[in-house]
Amino acid sequence: MSRFSLPQDPLFQQLNTSLGYDRRLWPHDIAQSKAHAEMLAAQGIIGDDERDEILRGLDAVAAELEGGTFDFDGGDEDIHMAIERRLTEIVGRVGGKLHTARSRNDQVVTDLSLFVREEAHATAELVQELAETLVDVAEAHLDWPLPGYTHLQRAQPVYLSHHLLAYVWMLLRDRQRLRFASDEAAVLPLGAGALAGVNFDTDRTLVARELGFEAVSPNSVDAVSNRDFAFDLLHALSVCATHLSRLGSELVIWSSEEFGFVTMSDAWSSGSSIMPQKKNPDAAELLRAKAPRVVSHMTALHGVMHALPLTYNKDLQEDKEHLFDAVDTVQLSLRAATGMMSTATFHADRMREAAADELIAATDLADLLVKRGVPFRECHGIVAGLVRDAVDNDRALSSFSAEELLAHSEHLDDGVAAVLQQSSWLESKVSEGGTSLARVREQLAAARDALQ
Numbered sequence: 001m002s003r004f005s006l007p008q009d010p011l012f013q014q015l016n017t018s019l020g021y022d023r024r025l026w027p028h029d030i031a032q033s034k035a036h037a038e039m040l041a042a043q044g045i046i047g048d049d050e051r052d053e054i055l056r057g058l059d060a061v062a063a064e065l066e067g068g069t070f071d072f073d074g075g076d077e078d079i080h081m082a083i084e085r086r087l088t089e090i091v092g093r094v095g096g097k098l099h100t101a102r103s104r105n106d107q108v109v110t111d112l113s114l115f116v117r118e119e120a121h122a123t124a125e126l127v128q129e130l131a132e133t134l135v136d137v138a139e140a141h142l143d144w145p146l147p148g149y150t151h152l153q154r155a156q157p158v159y160l161s162h163h164l165l166a167y168v169w170m171l172l173r174d175r176q177r178l179r180f181a182s183d184e185a186a187v188l189p190l191g192a193g194a195l196a197g198v199n200f201d202t203d204r205t206l207v208a209r210e211l212g213f214e215a216v217s218p219n220s221v222d223a224v225s226n227r228d229f230a231f232d233l234l235h236a237l238s239v240c241a242t243h244l245s246r247l248g249s250e251l252v253i254w255s256s257e258e259f260g261f262v263t264m265s266d267a268w269s270s271g272s273s274i275m276p277q278k279k280n281p282d283a284a285e286l287l288r289a290k291a292p293r294v295v296s297h298m299t300a301l302h303g304v305m306h307a308l309p310l311t312y313n314k315d316l317q318e319d320k321e322h323l324f325d326a327v328d329t330v331q332l333s334l335r336a337a338t339g340m341m342s343t344a345t346f347h348a349d350r351m352r353e354a355a356a357d358e359l360i361a362a363t364d365l366a367d368l369l370v371k372r373g374v375p376f377r378e379c380h381g382i383v384a385g386l387v388r389d390a391v392d393n394d395r396a397l398s399s400f401s402a403e404e405l406l407a408h409s410e411h412l413d414d415g416v417a418a419v420l421q422q423s424s425w426l427e428s429k430v431s432e433g434g435t436s437l438a439r440v441r442e443q444l445a446a447a448r449d450a451l452q
Ligand code: ARG
Pocket: 018, 022, 077, 078, 104, 105, 108, 312, 314, 316, 317, 318
């Protein structure tokens, strides 16, 4: 019997179905169903022989799904219905007992929690690989100077190692956020039923232990309504994608002929359909462009959840594609970033030449005056006047004679020549976390330590 007197409109079915994308949840749905069947038998809700039949059937369904022989054309609405239908085809009526003390509402959010835990972990591993690669590249270019930029204008020189390690710290924070998302998804919703709990004395702790959850949700209404852990993963992914976009962007800029700091491997570049000379950093450009897509998935879920009355609403089905695409996009981007970074060639000469721009020693000249007792604000003005003199007259700072320097300030003595030695601008940054080699070496060790 059915409650309905009319068949579903095919367009409604097209709108309503989630099988096209939620089929990827099948391993979690099978694992969950097995744990649930075990629990039902342990609590005497189904017989041991019934449990065995159900488990046998679930293994057979899993084998079909794994082997690609599962028939998805049964008109099922979602993966949960598809698996239960096939189970019942295989084991007969007893398959219908699996859904005792369970609703698709607690079932789907349990699958999703398992998905978030697994993918947060997998993404963290990829973050780790990229961070390790960056540490290796940093170590291999430990004392290669390049300009550091603010406003994309040359600001102060740094070592390439120092610049690359900046990304390692970002990635370590990404790893932390991914762990948080995984922890937030470690509370078992199953057992909440449709929303109010179930009419059986279930053992949720047993199911939690079986599936690797740390705790059991304390409120059934919250359990079926909650998608916070999905937000947590989407947020972690959004921030990570944003980091990768900054890395991608720098690689695009640095690989331009104007900069010439890096050459991307041919394996990560493409040509032009019309200009034979072109070698384009497409991979780096796509790293740059993927971030807004990931962020928009997070924004979209906020839209879905906004003002949504408790508890389950079909709107919640719209959580999955956003989550799935965000996970796939960031995992692909991380793999690509690792490939790009481990094969890129940096050009010491071009970076050194840019870093040799004497004007970027201006802060160091100001600091020289500070050491002579002049208040920093006054030093800033004195050096600004000197820089203006140099720029207006198209002269290098090192070309100023002793008299000319003294005309700008009595404190601009022969200490100026020492400051204008390029390595001094880098090695003078002795503060903790600064770019002097000793500090970068400390940092490398600390980064390796954090990645252990
Ligand atoms: N496909 C649904 C989803 O993804 C499963 C839950 C359906 N529950 C319901 N009461 N219609 O959310």
